[in-house]
Every structure is written in C-alpha cells, then in structure tokens.
Amino acid sequence: MSSANVKAACDAAGLLTPCPAPGSSCQGDCVLTGLNNCPYPMNELSQQLCGTMPNGCAQLDQTYVAMRGTWRSGSACGVAGSVWCTTGNSYYNKYALCAKDINACSSNPCHAQATCSDNPAPALDANCTCNVGYAGDGRANGTGCSDINTCSNSSNPCHAQATCTDNPAPALEANCTCNVGYAGDGRANGTGCSDINTCLSSSNPCHAQATCTDNPAPALDANCTCNVGYTGDGRANGSGCSDINACSSNPCHAQATCTDNPAPALGANCTCNVGYAGDGRANGSGCSDINTCSNSSNPCHAQATCTDNPAPALDANCTCNVGYTGDGRANGTGCSDINTCLSSSNPCHAQATCTDNPAPALDANCTCNVGYTGDGRANGSGCSDINACSSNPCHAQATCTDNPAPALGANCTCNVGYAGDGRANGSGCSDINTCSNSSNPCHAQATCTDNPAPALDANCTCNVGYTGDGRANGTGCSDTNACSSGPCHAHANCTDNPPPALDANCTCTAGYTGDGRVNGTGCSDINACSSNPCHANATCADNPAPALDASCTCNAGYAGDGTVSVNGTGCSLQPVSGAGSSDTQYLPTIAYTLAIIVSIVYERAIWE
Structure with missing residues (x-):
C-alpha cells in the first residue's frame, strides 16, 4: 500500500490525506480526522465514500488504516478483497484514515473588510488579511480593518498649501485641492500650489497705465497704483488712470499756447503764439512781440x-x-x-548821353554823343550832327557824303570810271583800268583793252589757238579741238593738244596696239597668249580687249591654275577619285596652290 493509493482514495472522497499520526491513539486520530466511528474507522470511511460496508466499497480496495491499541498491534487493517486485516506492514508505512479538514473560516473570524484564508489541518485557525485600502489585524475580535487615510501619514501626497481629501477604500490615493488664493495640481510631487498672481491673469483688475501689485494669498485681489503722470484709482472698472493735465495750473504766458506733455511727463510745453517770442512761461521770459525789423531776418533792403x-x-x-x-x-x-535817365522825365536830347546823379539827387547830366554838338538837353539847344564835308576832305573826282553821328568823318566816293580812296590827302581818284582789277571782263585766254573813264568796260580778243567772244561772261575763249575732225582709230582715245597747237594725240585703248590713227596702223587686239603664260599641259585662251591677260585651263587629267608664273601652281596630274588613302598625298599641294591664289588676288587688290 503506497501513499498514492491513500491519497487517491481520500481525494475521491473529497477529503484530505491525514498524517500517520504515529503514537496517537484512536481517539486522537478521531479528533484529527473528525471521524465519528472511532473503533471502526474503516466503516466510517466506507460510509462516507460508498455508503456501504468496507468490503463493498471498491474505492477502499487495497486501502489500509492504522489500528493502534488493537489486537493487531503494529498491524494495519483494511480492505483487501474480503480480508479486513493484513499483517506484516511496517509501522512507518501505515496510514490513518482520510481526514476531513475543518474550515476555520466557517465561523467568520475575520472583519467584514478582510479576506479569510483557512490554515490547513492539523491547524484549526485561519489567517485574516485586510482588503486593499484597509489596515489592521483583520480579525473580528481584534483591531479589525479600518480605511487607510492617505492624508494622515507621512506619505501625504499634497502640497503644504493644499487640502488633502482621502479617497475611500479600496482607493489608496487622495485628492489634493489648493487652498484659496493658490493655484496648481496641489500635489507635492506635481506643480504644487503657488500664489495666484491676480496681476498676471486675464482678470488683471488694473488700468493699462497703472502698476498692479498682487496681494498675497489667501487674498484674490491686487492693489492698483496709477503710473507717474497719471491720476485716478488705477482700476479698470473704476476711474482708471488719466493723464495729469499740467496746463490746468496755467503755467504759460497769456500770449502762449499750453500743450500738456503726455505722461509720464508732469510738465507742459509753452509755445508763444504767432508773432511772439520768448520761453512762453508765466514765470519765465514770457512772450513779447517779435520786431521783424530788429533781428537778423530784417526783410527790408539796406536803402x-x-x-x-x-x-x-x-x-x-x-x-x-x-x-x-x-x-x-x-x-x-x-x-x-531812381535813374532819372530811365524815367519818362529823361531831361536829355535823344542824341545825348544821360548820366544819373546818385540818390538822394533826383536829376541827371546830359552830354551830346560823339559826332553831335549842343547842350544835350531836351529843353535846350539839344544835339545836332557835325557835317564833316564842310572841310572838303575829298578829291575833285570824288563825291563827299557826311557820316551820320556818332561818326566824325565823311565818306569820299570816286565818281564813275575812277578808283581810289577819294580823299584829298589820300590816293585820290584815278581812271579805273577795267583790265587790271578783279573785275577783268575778259576770258583768261583773251587779251583785254581798257576803255577810258567814264567808261567802265573793255574790249576782249581771244588769243591764237582759241575761238569765241573773249568775254568771261560770254562764250569766252575755247580751245580749237583737233579731235572734232576724227583723226583717231575707233579703238583709240583722242587727246587734243592745248593751244597754240592745232593737232591731237591718238592712243589705243587698253588691250589694243598700234599708232591709233585712222590714216596710220590703227589699233588691233593684243594676243596675251603670244607670251606663252600657260603651262605646257594647259590650254591658253586670250581674253578680248580691254583685257590684257589670258585664261589658262589645265587639260583633262590635270589640276592647277594652269599658269607658269612664279606664284602659279601650273598643271599637275590629277589623282583618280576613290584611289584610297593615298589621295591624301595631294592635300599639301592643294593647300599650297590655294595659298598662292590668295596671295595673287591680294597683290592685285593692293595694286588696283
């Protein structure tokens, strides 16, 4: 019989597995197990398990129970088939009957706010544990369980200026409310409680121009004091703060305008009214009339x-x-x-110079201008022209004309047909030789013969080799043009030989040669190919006159400019197209040829 058999049997009966309780009597066993039939424990156990005698209870099969003080001392009795007692088991292997644990909590030993935990047999009592939020021994007949007041112990969570209100169990914390005049979460480990500064809140009671001083908690208000320069109770909902008007005390002169200086200033500005000067103050220099004439801004002229x-x-x-x-x-x-000379009362003659006498004089001096004589005054002898011809300054063949004042002399003009300054003490007047002066009426190739004064003209005769009336403003004198008779060839230019020659020169035009004359060799085209200007492998074509050169064209299979000139490229054998990379061997020759052509064109451009 093992302990596992007994345990399984006891568990099946809903009972506890008892200790062997060695050395105890049956009565002791009965007390421990709570069995009623101490002499026959098997019967008690089978009745509880099966409601039958032991031999009819299958659950007691192979279950043994200690039978101390019986005839089988040191043996165990039990059910083994039909056998009730079996011997030979060691005492220390013997088991008592299953025990029914006594639940000590059934008698409610614990407080209503405690949890009861029965102590297992053989213990007869129970443990009482106060529920969360309560403290005490938890027993009904002890200190019981009372609500834990978080506010009353050393762990009070609230700030010194907060009221602590314990939350009823099972809560373990408390509410913290800042006292009147303080604000915050009220907790010692939070924002705490700080004095509510009425001045900093939106409900600031003071005027914008007042200084706000918060009253310490528990007070919820503040003192309002108007700033310097303002007066009033300082409160936003009272008389507020208004600027102290310094002009109320009349600090300014009667002729000054008072302007209060805005707070925080306590004084006023005094400005003298227009036309007055001074500091404007009643107790200062006041305001006196500005004498415009006495200061630097005197608006008047020096006179x-x-x-x-x-x-x-x-x-x-x-x-x-x-x-x-x-x-x-x-x-x-x-x-x-006041220039008397410029006014309508000018006292002087029209041909007199007026000189105003400086102020304060109001008159003027009158002096006849140069070329005039008299007292110069409009109401006197005035000023008359001095006639310079009275002294006969002119030549006998001249006419005298007095020069109007201010001139003092006279003009002497030689009569028609005479020339000179006309003056008696000058060159006088001599016959004008029309042929000798700039007004010579004859052509440059004519001979002039003067007609005597008073005639003003001359006779003009064309020189040998010229024809015409001989006058510069007529047909003049023109060369007798020998080309008019056509002595030259059609391709020659005719140039008349100047007088006194009567013939002409004939010159063949460019590209032609000959004497150019109709009755001579005439003019024939110059063949430029005669001088063989082209390469041996080129064809020469003479360019018609007036051209002086020929065109050279390389024959088929050759390339170049075809010329044999120093700067020409001549004619070289032209490579077959597509002959391969060897074609490039001609590139230097081509480049050289192009350079020569450019050089020739450039030289011709310079000479032309």
Whole structure:
C-alpha cells in the first residue's frame, strides 16, 4: 500500500490525506480526522465514500488504516478483497484514515473588510488579511480593518498649501485641492500650489497705465497704483488712470499756447503764439512781440526804412528812402537808385548821353554823343550832327557824303570810271583800268583793252589757238579741238593738244596696239597668249580687249591654275577619285596652290 493509493482514495472522497499520526491513539486520530466511528474507522470511511460496508466499497480496495491499541498491534487493517486485516506492514508505512479538514473560516473570524484564508489541518485557525485600502489585524475580535487615510501619514501626497481629501477604500490615493488664493495640481510631487498672481491673469483688475501689485494669498485681489503722470484709482472698472493735465495750473504766458506733455511727463510745453517770442512761461521770459525789423531776418533792403507790423503779424513794411524806388524788400525788387535817365522825365536830347546823379539827387547830366554838338538837353539847344564835308576832305573826282553821328568823318566816293580812296590827302581818284582789277571782263585766254573813264568796260580778243567772244561772261575763249575732225582709230582715245597747237594725240585703248590713227596702223587686239603664260599641259585662251591677260585651263587629267608664273601652281596630274588613302598625298599641294591664289588676288587688290 503506497501513499498514492491513500491519497487517491481520500481525494475521491473529497477529503484530505491525514498524517500517520504515529503514537496517537484512536481517539486522537478521531479528533484529527473528525471521524465519528472511532473503533471502526474503516466503516466510517466506507460510509462516507460508498455508503456501504468496507468490503463493498471498491474505492477502499487495497486501502489500509492504522489500528493502534488493537489486537493487531503494529498491524494495519483494511480492505483487501474480503480480508479486513493484513499483517506484516511496517509501522512507518501505515496510514490513518482520510481526514476531513475543518474550515476555520466557517465561523467568520475575520472583519467584514478582510479576506479569510483557512490554515490547513492539523491547524484549526485561519489567517485574516485586510482588503486593499484597509489596515489592521483583520480579525473580528481584534483591531479589525479600518480605511487607510492617505492624508494622515507621512506619505501625504499634497502640497503644504493644499487640502488633502482621502479617497475611500479600496482607493489608496487622495485628492489634493489648493487652498484659496493658490493655484496648481496641489500635489507635492506635481506643480504644487503657488500664489495666484491676480496681476498676471486675464482678470488683471488694473488700468493699462497703472502698476498692479498682487496681494498675497489667501487674498484674490491686487492693489492698483496709477503710473507717474497719471491720476485716478488705477482700476479698470473704476476711474482708471488719466493723464495729469499740467496746463490746468496755467503755467504759460497769456500770449502762449499750453500743450500738456503726455505722461509720464508732469510738465507742459509753452509755445508763444504767432508773432511772439520768448520761453512762453508765466514765470519765465514770457512772450513779447517779435520786431521783424530788429533781428537778423530784417526783410527790408539796406536803402529802405523798416516798420514792424504788430503781432500776430510776422512781417514788416519796407519803404524805400528818398531817391530810391522798389518794393523795399531784401527778397523782392529791393531799392534801386531812381535813374532819372530811365524815367519818362529823361531831361536829355535823344542824341545825348544821360548820366544819373546818385540818390538822394533826383536829376541827371546830359552830354551830346560823339559826332553831335549842343547842350544835350531836351529843353535846350539839344544835339545836332557835325557835317564833316564842310572841310572838303575829298578829291575833285570824288563825291563827299557826311557820316551820320556818332561818326566824325565823311565818306569820299570816286565818281564813275575812277578808283581810289577819294580823299584829298589820300590816293585820290584815278581812271579805273577795267583790265587790271578783279573785275577783268575778259576770258583768261583773251587779251583785254581798257576803255577810258567814264567808261567802265573793255574790249576782249581771244588769243591764237582759241575761238569765241573773249568775254568771261560770254562764250569766252575755247580751245580749237583737233579731235572734232576724227583723226583717231575707233579703238583709240583722242587727246587734243592745248593751244597754240592745232593737232591731237591718238592712243589705243587698253588691250589694243598700234599708232591709233585712222590714216596710220590703227589699233588691233593684243594676243596675251603670244607670251606663252600657260603651262605646257594647259590650254591658253586670250581674253578680248580691254583685257590684257589670258585664261589658262589645265587639260583633262590635270589640276592647277594652269599658269607658269612664279606664284602659279601650273598643271599637275590629277589623282583618280576613290584611289584610297593615298589621295591624301595631294592635300599639301592643294593647300599650297590655294595659298598662292590668295596671295595673287591680294597683290592685285593692293595694286588696283
């Protein structure tokens, strides 16, 4: 019989597995197990398990129970088939009957707010544990279980300026509420509680121009004091703060305007009214009339008298002194000397110079201009022209014309047909030789013969080799053109030989040769190919006159300019197209040829 058999049997019965309880009596066993039939424990166990006698209870098969103090001392009795007692088992292997544990919690030994835990047999009591949020021994007949007041112990979570309210069990924390006048979460490990600064909140009670001083908690208000320069109760919902008007005390002069200085200033500005000067203050220099004439801004001209206009006027009247005229103002027309000569009362003659006498004089001096004589005054003898012809300054063949004043002399003009300065003490007047002066009427190739004064003309005769009337403004004298008779060939230019020659030169035009004359060899085309200018492998074609050269064209299979000139490329055998890379051997020759052609064109361009 093993302990596992007994345990399985006891578990099946819903009972506990008892300890062997060695040395105990049956009565002791009965007390421990709670069995009623101590002398016959097997019967008790089978009745509980099966409601039958032991031999009819299959669950007691091979189950043994200690039978101390029986006739089988040291043996065990049980059910083994039909056998009740079996001997030979060791005492220490013997098992007592299954025990029914006594639940100590059935008698409610614990407080209503405690949890009861029965102590296993053989213990007869139970453990009482207060529920969460409660403290005490948990027993009904002990200290029981009372709510844990989080606020009353050393772990009080609230700030010194907060009220702690314990939350009922099973809660383990408390609510923290800041006292009146404080704000925050109220917790010692949070934002705590700080004084509510009424001045910093949206409900600031003070005016914008007042200084706010918060009253310490538990007070919820603040003191409001108007800033310097302001007056009032300082409160936003009271009289507020208004600027102290320094002008109320009349600090300014009667002729000054008072302007209060905005707070925080406590004074006022005093500005003298227009036309007055001074500091404007009643207890200062006040305001006195500005004498425009006495300061640096005197508006009048140096030759004017200044009369100040009383305030509020800022100007003055300017009157020019005797002998002067103008508006009298420095920035106006000023005062200028009254020039008697320029006024309508000018006292002088039209041909007299008027000299004004400086102010304060109001008259002028009159002097006849050069070429005139008299007192010069309009109401006197005036000024008359001096006739220079009275002294006969001119030659007998000249006419005298007095030069109007201011000239003092006379013009002497030689009569028709005479020339000279016309003056008696000069070159006088001599017959004009029409042929000798710039007005020579004859052509350059004519001979001039003067007609005597008073005639002004001359006779003109063309020189030998010329024909015409001989006059510069007529048909003149033209060369007798020998080309007119056509002495030259059609391809020759005819050039007349100047007089006194009467023939002409004939010159063949470019590209032609000969004497050029119709009755000579005439003019024939010059064949440029005669000089063999082309290469041996080129064809020469003469360019018709007036060209002087020929065209050279390389024969088929040759390339080049065809010429034999120093700068020409001549004619070289032309390579067959597609002959391969050897074609490139001609590139230097081609480049050289092109360079020569460019050089020839450039040289011709320079010479042309």
